[in-house]
Amino acid sequence: MLAVNFTPEQLTVLQQVDAQQNVEQLSALFAKSALDEAELVQVLSTANALYRAGLPVLTDAQYDLYIAMLSDINPQHVYLHTVEPEVLATAKTVELPERMLSTEKAYTLTDIEKWLKRILKAAQELNIAKADIELRVTPKLDGYAAYDDGKTLYTRGDGYRGQDISRAFARGLKVAAKGERGLGPGEIVIKKSYFDEELSEFFENSRNIQAAIIAEKKVDENVQKAIDDGACVFYPFALLVNKTAHYSDIIEHFDDIIAQMWQAVDFDIDGVILEATHSEIKAHMGATRKNHRWQIAYKVNEESAEVEVVNIIPQTSRTGRISPVAELVPTKLSGATISRVTVHHYNMVKSKRIGPGAVVQLVRSGLVIPKIEKVIKEAKPQLPEQCPSCNSHLLWESDHLICPNKSDCPAQTENTLIHFFKTLGNNDGFGPKVIEKLSHYGIKHIHEIYQLQVHQFASFGFGDKTAQNLFDQLKASREIEIEDWRFLSAFGVSRLGAGNCENLLQHHSITALFDLTAAELVKIDGFAQLSAEAIVEGLANIKAEFFKVYQLGFNLAATPKASAQVESSSPIAGTVIVFTGAMQQGSRGDMEKQAKSLGAKVAKSVTGKTTYLVTGEKVGETKIKAAEDKGVSVLTEQAYLDLIAGD
Ligand SMILES: [Zn+2]
The missing domain is CATH 3.30.470.30 (DNA ligase/mRNA capping enzyme)
Structure with missing residues (x-):
C-alpha cells in the first residue's frame, strides 16, 4: 500500500529488534495491498517498534487500518488482545x-x-x-x-x-x-x-x-x-x-x-x-x-493528499503578523473541497521552499482545518517585502514577517474590529464589509464605532434603513447581558482567549486585571511565566481603548469567583493532602480516591503547597516535625475523618 524507505535511524532500531531483519522484504510488505495474517503482524510489529522509538513509519490512521485488516482476518489474534508492546525495551x-x-x-x-x-x-x-x-x-x-x-x-x-x-x-x-x-x-x-x-x-x-x-x-x-x-x-x-x-x-x-x-x-x-x-x-x-x-x-479518521501549490498570498492579521496562505489546486479531502491552507509562518515558506509549483502533503482529521504535513516537492518561495494592506516595509520577528505599522495599517485595524464584534456575538451588523467601509472613512477604534449616530452612518453611504439598523444594533449590544470573559476576549489580546479570560476573571475583577503583575498572574493555576508576561504587556497595550469602551456601559455578567465555588463544596475542596502510614479504617488508596472526589488534590510527598498531612500508624516523629516546619497541618486519621464529615 505504501512505498517505504527506512531512514538510517529507523534501520538502527530495526536492527535492535532483530539483527537478521531483511529490510527489503520488510519494505515490500508495506507496499503490498493484500497481506496474510503473519504479514500483517510483521508490519504492525515493525511499525510499533518504530513508533515507540519516536521514528514513526505509519500515520496513526494507517496503523489503525492495518489493525482493522488483522481484526477482519482473525478477531481473536493475540496481537489484538495484548496492549501494544514496547519493543525499544533494552532497559529493565x-x-x-x-x-x-x-x-x-x-x-x-x-x-x-x-x-x-x-x-x-x-x-x-x-x-x-x-x-x-x-x-x-x-x-x-x-x-x-x-x-x-x-x-x-x-x-x-x-x-x-x-x-x-x-x-x-x-x-x-x-x-x-x-x-x-x-x-x-x-x-x-x-x-x-x-x-x-x-x-x-x-x-x-x-x-x-x-x-x-x-x-x-x-x-x-x-x-x-x-x-x-x-x-x-x-x-x-x-x-x-x-x-x-x-x-x-x-x-x-x-x-x-x-x-x-x-x-x-x-x-x-x-x-x-x-x-x-x-x-x-x-x-x-x-x-x-x-x-x-x-x-x-x-x-477520527485521517485523510491525506498530495496537492500542488498555485500561489502564496500574504495576509495581514490583527496583530500585524503576515500569514502566508497557500492557494491550492482544489482537492477533495474528508468530504470537503480544499483550495487554500495557511502555512505556519513565512520562515516555513522560506526554509521549506514552498512556492508556486511546490507539492505538499495535506492532512485532515475529521472536522479539523487541514494542515501541511510535509513538502513533497520544493519550489522557489515567494517572500513579500511590503505589507499587502499598507505597503509598510516588512520586518522579521523570529519566524514571522510583521507589519510594524501598528496605528495606521488598515488590515490590522479592520481585523481587530471584526474580531471584537465576532467575539461579542450579540449583533450581526458588523461583519467584514461594514467594517471595511467604516475603516475607509477613518474609523479605527471600537469606541468610535459605538459613538456613531444614525446620520453619520448615512453619510458613509449606508441606506437610511441600514444606518438606523446599525445604530440600533450597537445600542442593543450594550444592553444585552454578556459574560465579562467574552467581552475581555473580544479585545484580542495575545494569549487571552476565552478560556484564559474566564480563568483570570475567576480570581480578579475585570477592571483590576490591568494592575496585575506577571508574578501575581503566575500564582493562578494555568498561567506560566511567559504567558503571564505576554498578557501583562498585551493588557497594557489595550488599556486606554478598553476603558473607553468599558465606560460606554456594557451589561457585563461577572464570572463567579473561584473562592466562592470552593466554599460552597466540601471541607477539603481545593486543599492538597498527603496520606502517610498505615490507615486503620480503610485502605490508603480508598482514602485517596475519596479525597480526590471531594475536590482535594492528593500528593505523595509534603511540600510547601501541602495543606494537610494525614498520619496513620507508625509515622516517624521527624516526618511530622518536617511537615509542621513547612506550615502543614498534621491530622490523625480520626481527625481527618471528622473533618470531612463536617464535624
Ligand atoms: Zn500593514
Whole structure:
C-alpha cells in the first residue's frame, strides 16, 4: 500500500529488534495491498517498534487500518488482545503500581451506538433509569502514555510492567494544569502552538520530541527549552478538561461534542474518550484483558493528499503578523473541497521552499482545518517585502514577517474590529464589509464605532434603513447581558482567549486585571511565566481603548469567583493532602480516591503547597516535625475523618 524507505535511524532500531531483519522484504510488505495474517503482524510489529522509538513509519490512521485488516482476518489474534508492546525495551522493566489498560477503539458512529447499547443493557440489569446514565467525554491525547505514582514515572509497557522513566521529571518536566505528582495514568504531550512556533523547524513531528524527553541519552537543547518553558508536560487524565453528557444527548449532539473537545486543548488529539461515570455500571461491566468495557475511544479518521501549490498570498492579521496562505489546486479531502491552507509562518515558506509549483502533503482529521504535513516537492518561495494592506516595509520577528505599522495599517485595524464584534456575538451588523467601509472613512477604534449616530452612518453611504439598523444594533449590544470573559476576549489580546479570560476573571475583577503583575498572574493555576508576561504587556497595550469602551456601559455578567465555588463544596475542596502510614479504617488508596472526589488534590510527598498531612500508624516523629516546619497541618486519621464529615 505504501512505498517505504527506512531512514538510517529507523534501520538502527530495526536492527535492535532483530539483527537478521531483511529490510527489503520488510519494505515490500508495506507496499503490498493484500497481506496474510503473519504479514500483517510483521508490519504492525515493525511499525510499533518504530513508533515507540519516536521514528514513526505509519500515520496513526494507517496503523489503525492495518489493525482493522488483522481484526477482519482473525478477531481473536493475540496481537489484538495484548496492549501494544514496547519493543525499544533494552532497559529493565519494573512492575506497574496499577494495571494500565488501553482503550477499545471505535471508528464509526455505529460502533459508538453499539457500545452505548451495552451501557444501556448494563444499566437496565442494575435497574438504573436511562435518564440517569451520564457519560464523560475527554479529548484523547496523542502523546506518550505513562504512569506517575508520585515517586516513579513508568512507561505503559505491556500494561503490567513498564520502564522507569523518572528521568523525565528530573529534567524538569512539569505536571500539566499545575497538578501535583502522583495522579496515576496520563500522557507526555507537547503544546501544539509551541511546537508550531518553536520546534517545527527542528523536528518533523511531536513524536520525536516525546521520545527525546524520556530517552536515556542527553536531551536535545531545543527539547530542554520546551520542558523549561512548560510546553512539554505530563498530563494526568484526572486533570483533563471534560464534558458530561446525558446518554440520550451523545448521539444527537455527537459532532458538536467532538468539535468542542478538539478545541478544548492545545495538544495533539486523535479522538475523544467516552466513559460511563456511574460507579455501579463500571463495576458491573468490568474489563477484558485489554480494555475497560465501560470506556471507548472514538478515533477520527485521517485523510491525506498530495496537492500542488498555485500561489502564496500574504495576509495581514490583527496583530500585524503576515500569514502566508497557500492557494491550492482544489482537492477533495474528508468530504470537503480544499483550495487554500495557511502555512505556519513565512520562515516555513522560506526554509521549506514552498512556492508556486511546490507539492505538499495535506492532512485532515475529521472536522479539523487541514494542515501541511510535509513538502513533497520544493519550489522557489515567494517572500513579500511590503505589507499587502499598507505597503509598510516588512520586518522579521523570529519566524514571522510583521507589519510594524501598528496605528495606521488598515488590515490590522479592520481585523481587530471584526474580531471584537465576532467575539461579542450579540449583533450581526458588523461583519467584514461594514467594517471595511467604516475603516475607509477613518474609523479605527471600537469606541468610535459605538459613538456613531444614525446620520453619520448615512453619510458613509449606508441606506437610511441600514444606518438606523446599525445604530440600533450597537445600542442593543450594550444592553444585552454578556459574560465579562467574552467581552475581555473580544479585545484580542495575545494569549487571552476565552478560556484564559474566564480563568483570570475567576480570581480578579475585570477592571483590576490591568494592575496585575506577571508574578501575581503566575500564582493562578494555568498561567506560566511567559504567558503571564505576554498578557501583562498585551493588557497594557489595550488599556486606554478598553476603558473607553468599558465606560460606554456594557451589561457585563461577572464570572463567579473561584473562592466562592470552593466554599460552597466540601471541607477539603481545593486543599492538597498527603496520606502517610498505615490507615486503620480503610485502605490508603480508598482514602485517596475519596479525597480526590471531594475536590482535594492528593500528593505523595509534603511540600510547601501541602495543606494537610494525614498520619496513620507508625509515622516517624521527624516526618511530622518536617511537615509542621513547612506550615502543614498534621491530622490523625480520626481527625481527618471528622473533618470531612463536617464535624
Ligand atoms: Zn500593514
